[in-house]
Amino acid sequence: MGNIGIDDSGRVPNSGDAARTGIKSKAPVGLPAAANFVSSTASSDRRRHLRRIESKAADRSGSSRDARILLFAEKTFARQSNAEWLTTDYDFDVAAKVWRRPSPQAAWRYSDGDEAEQRLADIVNSASDRSVDSPEIANQITDWPSRYHLDARRSNLLRALGDKLEGSVLEVGAGCGAITRYLGELGLDVVAVEGGARRAAIAASRCLDLSNVAVVADDFRRLPRGKLFNVVTLIGVLEYARVYFSGDSQDPVADLLARCVEFLRPGGILVIAIENQLGLKYFSGCREDHVGQSMFGIQDLYRPDGVVTLANQFVFALTGYHPDFSFIERLGVMLDETKDRCPVCDPATLESNVPGIYLAGVIVAGERTNEIFIENGRFHGQLIAKDLQGKLVVA
Numbered sequence: 001m002g003n004i005g006i007d008d009s010g011r012v013p014n015s016g017d018a019a020r021t022g023i024k025s026k027a028p029v030g031l032p033a034a035a036n037f038v039s040s041t042a043s044s045d046r047r048r049h050l051r052r053i054e055s056k057a058a059d060r061s062g063s064s065r066d067a068r069i070l071l072f073a074e075k076t077f078a079r080q081s082n083a084e085w086l087t088t089d090y091d092f093d094v095a096a097k098v099w100r101r102p103s104p105q106a107a108w109r110y111s112d113g114d115e116a117e118q119r120l121a122d123i124v125n126s127a128s129d130r131s132v133d134s135p136e137i138a139n140q141i142t143d144w145p146s147r148y149h150l151d152a153r154r155s156n157l158l159r160a161l162g163d164k165l166e167g168s169v170l171e172v173g174a175g176c177g178a179i180t181r182y183l184g185e186l187g188l189d190v191v192a193v194e195g196g197a198r199r200a201a202i203a204a205s206r207c208l209d210l211s212n213v214a215v216v217a218d219d220f221r222r223l224p225r226g227k228l229f230n231v232v233t234l235i236g237v238l239e240y241a242r243v244y245f246s247g248d249s250q251d252p253v254a255d256l257l258a259r260c261v262e263f264l265r266p267g268g269i270l271v272i273a274i275e276n277q278l279g280l281k282y283f284s285g286c287r288e289d290h291v292g293q294s295m296f297g298i299q300d301l302y303r304p305d306g307v308v309t310l311a312n313q314f315v316f317a318l319t320g321y322h323p324d325f326s327f328i329e330r331l332g333v334m335l336d337e338t339k340d341r342c343p344v345c346d347p348a349t350l351e352s353n354v355p356g357i358y359l360a361g362v363i364v365a366g367e368r369t370n371e372i373f374i375e376n377g378r379f380h381g382q383l384i385a386k387d388l389q390g391k392l393v394v395a
Contacts, residue, residue, distance in 0.1 A: 082189070082191050082214045082227070083214070085224075085226055085227045086099045086191075086214060086216065088224060088226070089101065089224045090102075090216065090218070093217075096197070096200070096201040096204065096217070097201065097204035097205060097208065097215070098197070098200045098201055098203075098204045098215045098216065098217045099214060099215065099216045099217065099218075100197070100200075100216075100217045100218065101218060101222075105197075105218070105219075108195040108196040108197065108219075109243075109244070110195065110196060110240070110243075110244065111196060111198075111199075112145045112149075113145075116143075116145040116146075117145075117176075117198050117199065117202070119145075119146070120145065120146060120149055120150070120176050120202055121198070121201070121202050121205070123137060123140045123146070123150065124137070124150075124176070124177075124202055124205045124206050125205055130181070130205075130206050130207075130208065130209070131181070131185065132152050132155055132181050132182050132185055133152050134152075137150050138150070138151070138152065148175075148178075149175055149176035149177075149178055149202075150176070150178060151178065154178040154179055154182070155178070155179065155182035157179070157235060157273050158179065158182060158183070158233075158271070161271070164231075164269060165183070165186060165188060165231055166188070166230055166231075167188065167189060167229075167230035167231070168188065168189040168190075168191075168227075168228075168229040168230050168231070169183050169188045169189065169190050169191070169229060169230065169231040169232070169233065170191050170193070170229040170231070170232045170233070170260075170263050171183065171190060171191070171192040171193065171232075171233045171235075172193055172220050172232065172233065172234050172237055172260060173193070173194065173195075173220070173234065173235065173236065173237035173240075174192035174193060174194040174199070174200065174203045174215065175194065175199055175203065175236070176199050176202040176203055176206065177192070177202060177203030177204070177205075177206035177207055177215075178206075179233065179235055180192040180203050180206065180207055180213060180215070181206050181207055181210075183213070183233075184207050184210035184212055184213040185210070187212065188212065188231075189212055190207075190210075190212060190213045190214065191214050191216060191227075191229070192207075192213065192214070192215045192216065193215075193216045193218060193220050193223055194215065194216070194217060195217075195218065195219050195220070195244070196217075197217045200215050200216070200217035201215075201217070203215050219244075220245075220256075220259065221245065221247070221259070223263075225262065225263075227263070228263060228264060228265040228268070229263050229264060229265060229268060230264075230265055230268050230269070231268060231269050231270075231271060232260045232261075232263055232264055232268065232269075232270050232271070233270075233271045233273075234256075234257075234260055234270065234271065234272045234273070235271070235272075235273040236273060236274070237256075238253060238256065238257070238272055238274045238310065238315075239274055239275065239290065239307050239308055239309050239310065240307055241253045241255075241256040241308075242303075242304065242305055242306060242307070242308055243305065243306060243307060245259075246305065253308070253310070257270070272315060274309065274310055274315065275289055275309045276309070276310075276311065276373070277297040277298075277300075277308075277309040277310055277311040277314075278297075278298065278311045278373070278375060280375060282294075282295070282297055282298050283298065283375070288309065289309070290307040290309065291307070297309045311373075323362060323363050323366070323367070323369060325341060325343075325363075328343060328352075328357075328359070328363065331354060331357055332353075332354045332357075333345075333352045333353060333354055333357060333359070334352075334353050335366065336366070339366065340365075340366040340367040340368050341366040341367050342364070342365060342366035342368075343359050343363060343364065343366065345358075345359050345364065348383065348387075349383055349384065349386075349387035350364065350380055350383050350384050350387075351384075351387060358384045358387075359380075360377070360380035360381060360384060361377050361380065362377065364377075364380065
């Protein structure tokens with residue numbers, strides 16, 4: 001299980017991005033504008049399916065544009081691989097393009113505000129290209145809500161995982177679909193759960209042309225069992241556990257993680273992205289992201305029923321994180337069994353017992369993973385660089 005994070009301000013271009021995340025291509029003539037794009041990751045079967053939908057829409061030449069959009073949505077979502085599982089508890093809302101419970105549900109409390117979310121809906125619904133790297137959508141990013149929910153850099157959270165993202169994915173807390181869209185373009189079998197009905201509809205609209213994505217508008221606590229996933233993601237959600245996952249729980253954070261694990265296949269991975277309570281920016285005086293006060297998290301002023309940012313080692317402890325020593329053992333690096341399996345290395349240079357192999361990061365502490373995090377692990381590189389510099393021979 002992993003904990004992935006990245007600074008929102010730093011997009012790292014990659015020459016392979018266009019191929020992986022989808023390129024606008026020519027759609028079948030006659031498709032409604034709302035669905036006039038096809039990701040490059042779509043299979044030939046998907047393209048043939050679009051042509052069949054276009055043909056049916058063309059037969060209804062007297063239909064309004066809205067009716068044609070509904071036809072597209074109805075045919076597309078009818079083919080979702082998760083349809084059989086979801087129909088036991090949900091109805092598919094063709095207009096909103098989401099799965100929802102038949103009976104009215106209490107309004108979800110979390111929101112970016114009516115004005116902000118309506119603007120997000122308008123941006124997505126009016127876009128002819130809704131792919132991750134859509135310049136059409138990028139040009140509409142003007143404030144924090146639009147940057148958070150629409151910026152292509154959000155997908156950087158998952159790019160580093162590479163081929164670990166495979167098969168089926170359960171996204172808990174989909175928001176307006178920035179991560180959902182990326183997962184869908186990878187060709188994964190995605191179920192995205194979002195408590196806010198309006199936000200769920202925006203996420204579904206963002207993924208309108210991806211039949212491998214199903215968006216469920218419901219409280220994650222009520223999601224029925226019956227399907228296990230290769231990957232469960234919890235991105236920007238864990239910090240709200242005390243507010244939205246409390247109920248009668250004595251430890252909502254641990255209970256939310258346990259609930260996520262219930263949906264994992266054996267050997268599956270749980271991806272968690274959360275701000276680090278002891279992050280460098282907070283020590284530097286930056287305001288805590290959720291409450292807007294400096295040193296709020298550093299002093300641990302969080303209320304038992306409020307938002308909480310967790311320290312790196314706390315998340316590791318909750319998820320049962322442990323290092324994988326097999327790789328360094330294959331390199332010949334020895335482990336000190338009397339010191340919690342700490343790898344044998346020179347503390348002044350971090351060079352291991354194998355000349356030329358250096359160790360850095362949490363692995364240095366062996367099984368004591370709570371001792372190394374960004375605030376002290378960042379010095380490892382300096383020690384290694386200094387030792388290498390001294391060994392360089394100028395020809």
